Amino acid sequence: MASYEVEHSTTPRDTSADTTTTAATGPSHAPPRRPDLSTFFATLNEIAPNPSETRSRPYALPVPGDVSAAFRSLAEAFNIMRREGGVSAVGEGDFPVHDGTEPDISQEEEGSGGLLTEMIQVLLREAEEPPREVEGVGDEFCDALERVPNQSLKPSQTCPICNNPFLDDPYPLVVRLPCHTTHLFDLECVRPWLRLRGTCPLDRVDFGAKEREKEKERLERMLKRGQVRAGEDEEDEEWDGMYG
Incomplete structure (x- = not known):
């Protein structure tokens, strides 16, 4: 996966500029960076390599433990995002626990933080009972998603997953899923979910x-x-x- 800087065609951000002070507004903080997903994508590449890659055993199924590790790794990354975003739907700092029921993420309100919590619960459920193989989409699908021009975004529009306003990012990379014109996501938030689960987080359309x-x-x-x-x-x- 390309780095944040490569994906956004920019240079590495100076962390010393995270906090700025102005006479009118006082200290302001840049939105928190998303958690490091390098471990997740490394695990994912082991169990679901890109079709263009040559495999010595093309029809071999991945080890269930490795599949579980990928789901749990993404769940932990999303939980870090949930805590840093101030979402406390299940208690401050708590890790959502899969209770054996089928989470209904389609009923969660966008921007409420509940969507991210339910996504974590889905991932934990899959970690406990992993599928035989990863059912997500390839990188080609994610790369081909429609990009939303920054000029068409409104300050009030937020990513349904991280709940951050799109325009808070100095270089927003917003994509529209093909299932509905209003299903806009930050690519960095939705890509790992699509690669692992292959569904729209909002209406479960299975790409x-x-x-x-x-x-x-x-x-x-x-x-x-x-x-x-x-x-x-x-x-x-x-x-x-x-x-x-």
Whole structure:
């Protein structure tokens, strides 16, 4: 995954400028940086490498423990984001616990902080009962998401996941999910969820399932083309035998 600076085409931010003072407003603090996701993406690349990468065992399933580790790693990162954002829906500093029920994240109000808490609970549920393989989307899907121009953003618009106003970021990178025109997210917030779960956090539209179906159709077409070529090769061999 590209770094924050590369993704936003900017230079590393000077942390000494996090706090500024003005005569009119007094001290002001820059929005907290998102937690480091390098461990999460390293784990994810082990269990769900990009299709362009060559694998020695392409059909091997990942180890369940590694899949669980990816879900828990993202849950912990989101919990750091939840605490730093001041969300206390389940208690100040508490780590949301999966209680065995199916979290209904589609009913959470945007910007309430409840969405992030429910997303964490979903991840913890998956960590306890991991799927056989990761069902998220590829990097290509995330890279192709529609970018929302900064000029069209309003100061009141916030990311449903981190609950920070988009324009608080000096270099906002906001994307629109294809399921609904109003489903806008900060790419850094929604990318890890899409890569791991493959669904829209708001309405659960499963982009991962659609990608898997397309991949299945692609492989079937390749298989058919391979069978046709094999048949043509057999016919060529028969003709060669006759002339031999």
